[in-house]
Amino acid sequence: MWILFAAGSAFFAGITSILAKCGIKETDSDVATAIRTFVVLIFSWLMVFIVGSQNTINEISGNTLVFLILSGIATGASWLCYFKALQLGDINKVVPIDKSSTVLTIILAFILLGEPIGIYKATGVIAIGIGTYMMIERKETSENTENSKSWIIYAFLSAIFASLTSILGKIGISEIESNLGTAIRTVVVLIMAWLIVFIKGKGKEIHKIKAKELIFIILSGFATGGSWLCYYRALQDGQASIVVPIDKLSILVSIAFSYFVFKEKLSKKAFAGLVLITAGTLVMLVK
16 A cells, blocks of 8 residues: 555656646746745644644754754755746756756765765666756747746756755754654745745735636645655655655656646657666665
């Protein structure tokens, strides 16, 4: 049964980007991120009460809280960059770059935390790195040249901040229950997202959101929450060494849906890159 929950986690994570893309065609990506974070916050605290870790809040040390806040800031920055990249670029190009955060996380964990990199993990890192490079292609478009290039910058920033999230989060949840740590980080993300909206003077954009796009934004938040709930249940009953790679294969779901929903097609080179990313992810199963 836990295999089904792991697959469910990958599915919901995969459709998150599709639903978000549908919700930010005309809606500002910063505003959309702030709104969907409300939904994610509900799910994150739901998991806290499911496992009963809310009673341990008073036991959180100052040092742990600092790292959780820093991790939350990194998460917020990653989400803001990711949805901006989705708004400007194609899903089948943005998602692979974002998923390359796995590579950056492994490298940072080696440098900062001293975690070893074995032959299989190294092979997976190289395959994912090469595969991601092969999937980055110039987007043929008649849109503004600056916009057609800036999605790459936002996508890479998303990956970098996601990697920092993992490292800071690992330190932050070393002394507390992981779901409680995630919920606290999400509070920070919510505050950060809305601060960005009002600092940039985008508060007026909220009233301009079309009902259809608002629905998709909310659904993307539900998809993220659904992914987290399935992921937790899979980890609770199954083997983490199998659950994690299955969850990372959400890239296949995103690209499949991008083909059917947005008619985004992969070139032969990009498809080969996708195969390498998938193989690199799977090879990390080997210990």
